[in-house]
Amino acid sequence: MATETTLESLQAALDAQQAVFNMHQAMNVEVFYWWCTAIMVMIHAGFLAYEMGASRSKNALAAGVKNILALAVIIPTFYLFGWWIYNAFPAGIIPAEASGALPWSTSMGPDVQDMGSGIFWAAFALFGATTGSILSGAVIERIRVSAFLILAILLGSAIWILAGAWGWHPDGWMLTKFGYHDVGASGVVHAIAGFFTLGVLINLGPRVGKYVNGVAQQIKAHNLPMTLIGLMMIIFGFFGFLGGCIIFNGGDTGWTTIYNTPTNLSAFAFNTLMGFAGGVIGCYIATRDPFWTMSGGLVGIISVAAGLDLYDPGLAFIIAICMSFVAVGSAKFLEKMGIDDAVGAVGVHGITGFIAVILVGVFAGGTPNVGGNPDITLYGQTVCAIVIAILGFVPGYLVSLVLKKLDMLRVPANVEDLGLDEVEILAHPYPETVPSSTAKS
Template sequence: MDEKTLQSILDMHQAMNIEVFYWWCTAIMFLIHAGFLAYEIGASRSKNALASGMKNVLTLASIIPAFYFVGWWIYNAFPNGLIPIEASAALPWSASMRPDADDMGTGIFFAAFALFGATTGSILSGAVIERIRLGAFLLLAVILGAGVWILAGAWGWHPDGWMLHKLGYHDVGAAGVVHAVAGFFALGVLLNLGARIGKYSDDGKPQVIAPHNMPMTLIGLMLIIVGFFGFLGGCIIFNTGDIGWTTIYGNRTNLSAFAFNTLMGFGGGVIGAYLSSRDPFWTMSGALGGIITVAAGLDLYNPGLAFVLAVTGGALMPKIGALLEKRGLDDSVGAFAVHGFCGFYGVVLVGVFAAGFPNVGEGVPDVSFTGQLTGAVVMAVTGFVPGWGVAYLLKKFNLLRVPPHVEVLGLDLFEVPAKAYPESMATESSSSVPARSGGVVAAPMDKRPDIS
């Protein structure tokens, strides 16, 4: 076998290794959505459990094809801002967007990015459980998962993105481009959606609406953490030749760096949230908050520093959730505190603790506090404005929220229709309604009731 043939075989196997790596990253990312499904089912009351689960399944099924038709093109067409560049190869009818035995890259990168987009939809899903119309939610989720976040990704994650080249923006684990964008989008929706019936007393004090199955919620959160390893694996570039691993910006890194700081972020976030809240729900959510807090600088931090930063993120997260609750915002699972706040906070922290780090590329600025703060604000605004705007329009046309009688009786009865626990003699649909509802009795299950 001559040297040229041997090199050709090695190159082929290297390309196959890259393809296999992202294949399994994408498969592991599906555990994020299994986790969100269990998390939201458990966090809902029993009368809304199945509706919450169906909403998660439909989120995946809606965002993935939408991302194929428009999202991948947005990422490739808008790195310079709001004026598109030529990106015809990313259009759904192009040769690269279909099976091709000679192309071992496009399909698996599309798949990983599509699952990133689906994650943003799942983040929104938890915030709005128990009162949003299914159709309105799916429209919002598609706009976020196949449009808004990937526009931010084109700006802040693309190797040619203007935020990298103008600001020196550094966000290797997508704390800003995924989590902050999705969290602030959810905040905009919540401002229009309003609180669940019974969440606030007549004098405006927040009331506890307890999850019907806290163990399921905790298991769901742990599944999300497992899925995060696939998510973060998809944030690192497996290169051919002798280059090795790099970040999405071209800086050298490796899986070891991600392993150190992901695990330290997990531990710090849990400890910080526990010390701050002593609450099981917030403690487990601290695992997410801690990882997101350090995600933007996973490749840069000393593990000890990552742990300390994650402790602060985990500790602040329940306080942010409580602050929103006192101001009348019913974020059912603390999605803004976990994703929006910790994502924003994590991006800014890179500017504090990694200022001066050199980015790759001629003329690309070093990491700076000003660049990171500006980048975090861009991510927040990019998420919030369309979230608020689209939800406002839906609200004006009475399409955003289910009618009060539907909310009282439970969304399972109207949108599935089925009972999550049919063996139970008494469910919240018929017996555990708020006093102000007048004690409405559940309708029979033999036909779908009117939701209008």
């Protein structure tokens, strides 16, 4: 009798300890993604500084306000329909039942039994905001804020997350049919945003003065140091972004990729840093230009992000260096073709992300997936990269074309000449420099 009592009390104590462990593990998951999301906000602080610095002083505040508003409209629209798109469309374009992700579901609010939905929604909302910021930099100094916000909502709360449903969801068709592998979102965030941006830039046209007799001119950033600092802030934010790409599992599983294959933060750390370093070195060698040298950090990380869990760090370094030349070369090519991408976003995010997806097939083809999904293949990665490029480009091009036809896309030429801050923004970025004849009050 006494022995039974002892065993029962031990079991009760063990159960109590297990419950405490489970609760704290669930809290740890929340804490991890909470801070990933917070760190991701630094991406937007970085884009803010970067875009304002890259603009001429007459457009600096307009570039900043545009960027801030993008974040502010993508968050509520991602709440309204972005999260539902992710949960409803893994199989393609026919929506599955996902009423729990609709904004009027009780799952989309405080719930004492749900320590996952809110924090994952937040991380994904910030991923979406990143796509909006990628677009934002390329179109500075001549797009209408209203048109930009429409495009940013489309990209940040619908298009990228549809790609996310296809290539980043455990049931996504690109994974189940092609074994798609893109753990750090080279494709589903960067490539899709880059190609969407390309579609918009074609309709938006270059800034006044960018081309003289068909020859591209350099429009200088008004504050290059701020741009460099902004880019470094984005690199900092990338650690939150990439942390948010890994799955912190409960139980005894530990870390996995979003595809449930084993990995850990150490793998991500090796290749993120080696990619960053390779990108900086590559872009420095390719250009000797400060802006591109710092942008190289982005190129490097994006170029290896899809295979962060699989690459040898030395290989990641070499990939990043090589992709730096590709990113710079593609930006120069686009410039020659009359595409005025003010910050090189199509090359840095679009082309680099696209090739990064394919490179996983080149270097890690044959790596198995779990759950009966096909192995990673060069064929599968290439097909999916093409799908992503089309999914990004077509809506960006078509919607911006409609806006252009309605005369809603671009500011008038005289406004572009005067500067957007003077016309639209009720403040001056550097009031002491405004000539007294034009200064107000």
